Amino acid sequence: MDGSGSQSKPDNKEGLFFTPNNMCSTGVNSVQFSSWEGSGNQDVDINQIKNMKFDSVDDARSFYLGYARGNGFGIRATNLDHDREGRVLKRKWVCDKQGSRREEYLTNKDRKRKPRLQTRQNCKACFSIGLDSDTLKYSVRVFMDDHSHKLATFREVSSHRSHRNLDEGDYAQIDAMGKNCIRGCQTFEYMVDQKGGYSKIGFTQKDMYNKIAKLRRSKAFESDSQAAISYLESKAFTEANFYCRFNTDDDDRLANIFWRDSHSLFEYKCFGDVLVFDTTYKTNAYGKPLVLFVGVNNHSATCVFGAALLLDETFTSYKWALTKLMDSMGSKHPLSIMTDGDEAMRQAIDEVFPNCQHRVCGWHVARNACAHINGPKKSSAFRSFIFDHIDEDKFDECWNEMIKQHGLEDNVWVNMMYEKRHRWAETYSKGHFFAGMRSTQRSESMNNYMKEYVCSREKLFDLFPQIDRALMRLRNNFFTDEYASNTKSPVILSHMKALEKHASSIYTYRIYCDITKEINDSIKYSHFAPWNEENEVEYVLTEYDSPYKKTVSVFYYRDRIDFQQVVEDGDWDSSKHNLPVLSCECKLLQNKGIPCCHMFYVMKVENITKIPESLIFKRWTKSAADDVRIHLQPDDDCSKSVDIARFASLSAECNYICHRGSQTEEGFNLIKRELNILRNTLQGLDDEFRNNCNKNGDDSSIKSQILKDPNVVKTKGRPTGPTAPTTLAGKPQKRKRPNQCRICHISRHDWRNCPKRESDS
Numbered sequence: 001m002d003g004s005g006s007q008s009k010p011d012n013k014e015g016l017f018f019t020p021n022n023m024c025s026t027g028v029n030s031v032q033f034s035s036w037e038g039s040g041n042q043d044v045d046i047n048q049i050k051n052m053k054f055d056s057v058d059d060a061r062s063f064y065l066g067y068a069r070g071n072g073f074g075i076r077a078t079n080l081d082h083d084r085e086g087r088v089l090k091r092k093w094v095c096d097k098q099g100s101r102r103e104e105y106l107t108n109k110d111r112k113r114k115p116r117l118q119t120r121q122n123c124k125a126c127f128s129i130g131l132d133s134d135t136l137k138y139s140v141r142v143f144m145d146d147h148s149h150k151l152a153t154f155r156e157v158s159s160h161r162s163h164r165n166l167d168e169g170d171y172a173q174i175d176a177m178g179k180n181c182i183r184g185c186q187t188f189e190y191m192v193d194q195k196g197g198y199s200k201i202g203f204t205q206k207d208m209y210n211k212i213a214k215l216r217r218s219k220a221f222e223s224d225s226q227a228a229i230s231y232l233e234s235k236a237f238t239e240a241n242f243y244c245r246f247n248t249d250d251d252d253r254l255a256n257i258f259w260r261d262s263h264s265l266f267e268y269k270c271f272g273d274v275l276v277f278d279t280t281y282k283t284n285a286y287g288k289p290l291v292l293f294v295g296v297n298n299h300s301a302t303c304v305f306g307a308a309l310l311l312d313e314t315f316t317s318y319k320w321a322l323t324k325l326m327d328s329m330g331s332k333h334p335l336s337i338m339t340d341g342d343e344a345m346r347q348a349i350d351e352v353f354p355n356c357q358h359r360v361c362g363w364h365v366a367r368n369a370c371a372h373i374n375g376p377k378k379s380s381a382f383r384s385f386i387f388d389h390i391d392e393d394k395f396d397e398c399w400n401e402m403i404k405q406h407g408l409e410d411n412v413w414v415n416m417m418y419e420k421r422h423r424w425a426e427t428y429s430k431g432h433f434f435a436g437m438r439s440t441q442r443s444e445s446m447n448n449y450m451k452e453y454v455c456s457r458e459k460l461f462d463l464f465p466q467i468d469r470a471l472m473r474l475r476n477n478f479f480t481d482e483y484a485s486n487t488k489s490p491v492i493l494s495h496m497k498a499l500e501k502h503a504s505s506i507y508t509y510r511i512y513c514d515i516t517k518e519i520n521d522s523i524k525y526s527h528f529a530p531w532n533e534e535n536e537v538e539y540v541l542t543e544y545d546s547p548y549k550k551t552v553s554v555f556y557y558r559d560r561i562d563f564q565q566v567v568e569d570g571d572w573d574s575s576k577h578n579l580p581v582l583s584c585e586c587k588l589l590q591n592k593g594i595p596c597c598h599m600f601y602v603m604k605v606e607n608i609t610k611i612p613e614s615l616i617f618k619r620w621t622k623s624a625a626d627d628v629r630i631h632l633q634p635d636d637d638c639s640k641s642v643d644i645a646r647f648a649s650l651s652a653e654c655n656y657i658c659h660r661g662s663q664t665e666e667g668f669n670l671i672k673r674e675l676n677i678l679r680n681t682l683q684g685l686d687d688e689f690r691n692n693c694n695k696n697g698d699d700s701s702i703k704s705q706i707l708k709d710p711n712v713v714k715t716k717g718r719p720t721g722p723t724a725p726t727t728l729a730g731k732p733q734k735r736k737r738p739n740q741c742r743i744c745h746i747s748r749h750d751w752r753n754c755p756k757r758e759s760d761s
Contacts, residue, residue: 046143053137054129057088060138064093064127065162072151073097073125074160088131092142095125096160097149121149158199166203166211174208179469181452184209225254226707228460232259241265241630243328247320249311253708254460256317258324260306261468263475266630267303268329271295271619274435275305275334279313279342280447282456284463287713289313291321294446295334296435298624299481300510302442304471305329309460312713318348326352336434338443340364341424357432360424361440362386365417372413378406382414387438390427429591436592449474460709485509485622494519498609499600506611511620514594521597522604539602554598556606557581581614593617 049067054060061077068075074096081090100120128142157163170191177187188205195201203211229246236242239262246257274296279289289312293305306328308321326333333353339345341360349358366383373379381402390398399418408414422428426438453466485508494500496519503515524544531538535558542551582603583589588596595603595615603611618624661671738747743754 050140050143053139055137057091060129069157069163072157074162090130092126092128095123095147096162097121097123123148155199164203164207166207171211223707224459224461224709228464229707231464245324254710255311256320258306258308258321260328262630264305266628267297268305269628270625271297271303272332273335273433276338276440276443278340278440278443283454284458284460286710288710292446293325294443297478298620299508302446313344315344315347318345319351322348322352336432338437338440340440358423359429363439365424381406385425387426389430392427395427431587431590433593434591495523496604499603499611502610506621508622518597519600522601525601541598541601552598553585554602555583556602581612589615593620
């Protein structure tokens with residue numbers, strides 16, 4: 001740029017100094033404008049501006065944009081002339097308040113909504129350049145600085161559209177925070193604080209949302225389903241044990257899809273004896289129900305075995321998903337399954353797992369009892385059959401007594417539940433291993449956890465990476481628990497120190513805590529004279545201060561060989577023989593997999609200092625995964641592209657530099673100077689990269705068959721309206737009152753578009 005002259009610095013005013021960031025590189029840095037407070041161009045030599053020359057149109061725009069910002073107005077590009085070769089001959093910029101709204105838009109009487117606020121005020125300020133054919137530089141042709149409006153102040157000028165820009169670096173940070181479930185408003189406030197205030201951030205919150213939406217549209221694939229399948233195929237390419245299957249409907253639309261990764265296979269091999277699954281809704285834009293197959297690991301924490309998006313909630317879809325789950329796990333069947341009681345689920349489970357113990361969630365049954373049985377006392381009497389153990393030979397007697405006492409003989413729902421009693425009553429589930437669970441709470445909690453990462457507007461291409469991100473965080477907790485169990489040991493405090501110390505050496509910390517609770521509870525028991533017969537001893541236990549009120553029998557077998565008949569835990573090893581064995585009629589060992597307090601009492605009486613090996617379930621121990629050899633994919637490769645990983649690495653490096661540089665004026669100037677040099681260098685590299693990409697682009701016209709997106713489905717969902725369930729206490733749930741207009745007190749509209757308000761006006 002040609003032009004010279006020095007400008008005096010204004011006294012006691014906040015000025016704008018042009019830097020290499022926003023100016024062309026020759027001489028413009030010496031130009032200074034008076035203030036942000038709209039005092040105009042009193043310190044600027046107009047003739048100097050008219051004599052300027054620029055190497056490019058971008059240089060000219062940068063100059064005028066900086067001039068406008070320093071004097072309190074915005075600009076807008078208008079006239080553009082170019083030759084046949086595409087070279088720009090003329091370019092003009094005007095004040096953003098140039099012109100006026102057309103009369104037809106001001107007098108329109110048939111408008112359906114209020115007109116927008118007017119911004120044009122016939123301002124004549126402009127800046128025009130033209131190409132000099134001799135020097136091939138752009139010279140200033142017209143420069144007018146007479147404004148017909150009040151100029152913006154320092155705080156206001158950043159609101160002009162021309163001074164708002166969200167660059168790629170800002171968007172990369174916004175995108176990274178969004179993927180970590182940080183809300184947009186919180187992201188914006190963080191960046192305001194990071195950049196030093198609202199006037200310095202360079203864009204508004206609305207600009208941020210618009211940029212996100214624009215880039216999402218630009219990334220749109222011909223088919224969302226095809227893009228999602230491509231994402232899963234890329235995972236299968238890099239992960240040896242990754243598994244994915246899907247099918248389509250008659251219109252080639254995605255119907256059902258199941259997938260699981262290598263870590264899910266690892267967890268199922270170790271902890272696949274209990275399976276819990278349920279459907280959740282509002283996780284994707286197509287309304288497809290999401291099924292998460294979950295279990296419990298050796299730290300008593302939830303683990304995920306796989307996931308499926310289904311076409312609908314029918315027997316066919318559930319059967320397909322369960323079949324694919326088994327195919328992916330080498331046909332290993334679980335011992336027990338827990339669901340919410342859906343009939344289609346039950347039929348699919350009976351078909352795929354005919355020998356599996358299936359239990360219905362106790363919480364769902366109790367909730368339905370409140371809805372179908374009137375009165376809290378009646379529903380409470382029914383709930384006692386869900387959670388309290390009753391001897392099987394006395395169940396019918398107690399049931400009939402409850403029916404007669406509360407007059408439920410004609411209750412259709414109660415009679416139906418009696419026919420299904422083997423699936424929900426504690427009497428028929430006791431003695432079967434469910435890892436201590438009596439409800440699908442783990443599945444419900446996992447559904448809520450997933451909704452921290454996904455929403456009802458989620459496209460499939462975004463859904464799968466977000467689920468991977470959620471699982472990454474969940475599995476990090478597993479390795480954290482593993483580290484804690486293997487490197488830390490608890491303080492022994494109970495009265496049975498030898499047994500507690502042995503438990504701490506073999507069990508994970510969470511299970512050790514359950515063991516210590518049972519050890520501490522054993523102190524409240526006493527026993528009657530034991531009954532002996534060869535190697536079998538029966539101890540009858542009762543509470544110390546309440547003898548004969550309730551007794552529990554514990555059998556102690558010396559040198560027993562066939563323990564499989566006593567505890568069907570699925571971990572039986574025929575090599576385990578000549579080991580002391582305990583069996584208790586409370587069946588906590590069979591149900592939860594840990595010795596009960598009654599067993600620990602007998603161990604104390606028999607002076608047993610270590611927990612018998614036949615009472616130890618390996619799935620609860622620190623060595624639960626020692627025999628499983630599956631290569632686990634590192635987290636770094638999960639749902640992260642190379643460019644995002646590079647951005648994260650560079651951000652971490654720059655945070656320290658920016659922090660130290662901001663502490664002193666010298667450090668600030670040094671970093672700004674070096675960053676400007678890097679910016680120009682990187683811009684050249686970026687242009688070179690784009691040119692190479694255009695030259696080497698794939699011109700192949702061959703396209704594979706595109707998988708069509710699924711139709712939006714209508715799910716069963718949660719009951720609403722008059723069929724909404726009551727609370728577990730038997731009280732009806734309060735329904736939310738619809739919003740009403742504050743003028744006419746009618747719903748379905750608000751005061752802003754109230755017909756009464758419009759008629760009054």
